[in-house]
Amino acid sequence: MGAFGVALILGINAMVGYDLLHQRDETLARAQEDGASMALVLERHATDSLSGVSKILAGVVEVLAVRTDSWDRGDTDVHALLRRQAALSPLIRAILVVSADGRLIHDTKTTEPAGIDLSDRDYLMAHRDGLVAGGADAVFVGIPVRGRTSGTWFISMSRRLDTSDGRFAGVVVAVIEPMAFRSFYQTLPLSGDAVITLYHADGPVIARFPDHDGFIGRSARHLPLFTTLLKEARTGTLSLDSAVDGPRRILSYRASDDMPLAVTVSASRDAVLAHWWSKAMVLAAVDLAGTLVLAAMTLALLREAERRERALADLQDGERALRDSQQRLIQDIAARHRIEAELIAAKQVSDAANRAKTQFLANMSHELRTPLNAVIGFAEALESGIFGQMSAKQTEYVGDIRKSGQHLLSLINDILDTTKIESGKYVLHQEDLAVGELIGECLRQMEPLAVEKGVTLTATLPISLPVLYADPRAVRQILLNLLSNAVKFTPPGGRILVEADRAARSLRLRVSDTGIGIPAMELEQVMEPFHQVDNSHTRRYAGTGLGLPLVKSLVELQDGRFVLSSVLGRGTTATVLFPPSRLRSRSDDLPTLKRAPGRTQTAPA
Structure with a gap:
């Protein structure tokens, strides 16, 4: 038994180690394929972009x-002709x-035109x-190169102009904006510390992300890309140490067949393997714990x-007593099976009744909305x-009819x-939602x-609220339900923040x-559909009791959390929390802005 335990421990450790190495190789292979x-995509983008400019220049010639x-x-x-042609490509700054x-x-x-040579x-x-x-x-x-008058970087693309007898007359030049490539690279879904660089075939950097301004125009003829790699193959992926971007990087490169361009995409092996390392540490800890448990x-x-062995004799003496209890156990099992069957039947009946209730409410809500819309319209x-x-x-x-119809339609929609x-x-x-505008x-x-x-x-709102990825109708319904409850249960002269x-x-x-607040013992119950706090204060207000349960459900559908706190007679605070996974930016707070009763004021988003 001891030998079996040792063999089992060694086998499990070997399997865990093999699986980790296999996942590491797969992670690196996938990173190379992605690179x-x-x-390929970036090379085709650059080639197609410059080819489009080349066709525009050919037409001008x-x-x-x-x-x-x-x-x-x-x-x-x-001049008008050249401006029309320049507008055909977003890369062209001027012709x-x-x-x-x-x-x-x-x-x-x-x-x-300026009088420059x-x-x-x-x-x-x-x-x-x-040439x-x-x-x-x-x-x-x-x-x-840098422009003599503007001082900004540009790339030139040109075609020859000839006289009628074939002699050289001059050139048509398209001034290309390198920042257009950098802006495109910035929109790509890059991971980790990925770096994209677009090179001229002669070595200078045309565009780069990140740190475009620090590298544009810098020669890369001394880098392995030009000294070795492009001479051996027009495209490839390998691991190397970069003097510019750091050691242990996975580099994918590709040279254009149609334009004097080359593109590289690189990412550090440490960034690629970061997730694998985290998983490896967890698995190592689990494996160690499992080894200790198996040894124990x-x-x-x-x-x-x-x-x-010592208890075997005692078991033989208790065999007779076991046979006697076996019959009682069989009877208990039969009774338990009957109870389970009854519980299953009861649950089926309950589920059917709940489905019938849900279907009935849905059908009735649909049937009532049509005549209500007609009443409100008339x-x-x-x-x-x-x-x-x-x-x-x-x-x-007639105003009372319209308001009552709108109120009833709101309840039916809930x-x-x-x-x-x-x-x-x-x-x-x-x-993507602009939260400040939606709140406003x-x-x-x-x-x-x-x-x-x-x-x-x-209202107290930050200068710049983050962008929220959510359902605009659901978020609007959440806010309106909370504000409607606050106004409904707040007496005249009260405040809502x-x-x-x-x-x-x-x-x-x-x-x-x-407002009037909610008793502490009722805070959980008001989250249940069709429930209202049953006291002399709240029964004066109309409603189905669906507002807070609906808010909670809509928040949780969008990965959020809804928290309700209240003090009876002093007011209520409803808090909605959306997780970081649904946010796109940060925001800074502004002081509270106030206005007269019944008016709102928000800080600019």
């Missing part, structure tokens, strides 16, 4: 070749026409001296074997005077939402009711009032 795929005013400096028609001697003829930035620019010399690979009709892509169990089994039509002027008393009665949640049919339509809408919606009752609404802030990295929404 290669990302490099064709048009200028047949125009008689192409070399009229600052001609308005040519220039430069003569063979380096004079600036046209510039899409102005109808009066561009004869030393690489895009002019390359075409003039016939462009592919012949006279090929496009030239320059390395990043083995020792316990050895001792138990000794005790069993009441609004009568109030608007579309059927003729009414007396003051008639207007008052019942319908509750039945949807209970039956699992409530569908969330989630999107709800406060403005509740303002007339607060004014009518004489209640002061006060709406707050939004960050608490332990979560988004906290809080509605506090100075």
Whole structure:
């Protein structure tokens, strides 16, 4: 038995170790595949972007070749043509026409081109001296340089212009914005410390994320990418130590076949394996605990074997008593089975009744909404005077009909939402929400009711609330239900405070009032559907008792938490907490802003 225990411990440890090594290899392989795929996508993006600019330049060359005013400096028609072509690509900052001697003829930035000498620019010399690979009709892509007047980095793409007899006349140049590539890289779902770099085939950095400004224009000819890797293969993925980005990195690279470009995507092995290391530590701790438990169990089994030998004689003496009790045990089991069958039948009946209740409420809610919408519509039509002027008393009665219909429709909607949640049919339509704007809408919606009752609404909101990923209708319903309860149960002259802030990295929404409050023993019961606090104060207020249960259900459907606290006679505080996984940014708090009773004030979001 001892040998078996030792063998079992060694076997389990071997399995755990093999599984960890296998997961490590899979993690690295997956990271390499992801890097290669990302490099392919980025290379195609850069190639296609510059190819589009090349086609635009080809079209400009064709048009200028047949125009008689192409070399009229600052001609308005040519200027308009160049501006239209420049607008076809978001990469193009400007299009220039430069003569063979380096004079600036046209510039899409102005109808009066600057009098600067561009004869030393690489895009002019390359075409003039016939250094462009592919012949006279090929496009030239320059390395990043700083503009003489703007001082900002740009890349030039140019095509040759010829005279009617085929002599070199100048070039058409597209000034490319490198930040366009960096902005695109910033939008990608990168993980860890991933770095993307776009290189010119001659070595300079064109764009990079992160730290674009620190690397653009810097030569990389001394890096292994240009000294070794691109000479061996046009694409690949490997592990290496980078003098720029740090040691132990997984690098995927790819060179373009159509443009003088190369793209690299790298991430550190430590960042890639961070999750694996965490899991390995947990599994190692679990394995150690399991080993200790198995060792203890083995020792316990050895001792138990000794005790069993001593107890064997006692068991033989108790065999007769065991047979006597066996019959009683059989009878007890039969009785238990009968009880279990009765409980199962009772549960089935209860589930059927609950489903019937849910279906009935859903059907009734749907059936009632149609005539109610008609009643509300006709009441609004009568109030608007579309059927003729009414007396003051008639207007008052029609207003009561409309308000009562809207109140009843709100109650029916709460019942319908509750039945949807209970039956699992409530569908969330989630999107990024501006929380400050949503709170402001709800406060403005509740303002007339607060004014009518004489209640002061006060809001404390940060300058910049985080973006919340949630269902806008559900969040709006949560806030409106909480504000409606607060106004309903707060006497005239009372105060209601709406707050939004960050608490332990979560988004906290809080509605506090100075209303009648809820007894401590009733706080859990008011979270149950159709329950209201049964006392002389709350029974004066209409309602189905669905508001707080519906709020709780809608909050929990969106991974949140709902907390209710109250002091009888002093007020109630309702708190909604959304987890960090649903937030997109941070916010800073502002002091509380107050206004007169029944008015709201919020800090700008």
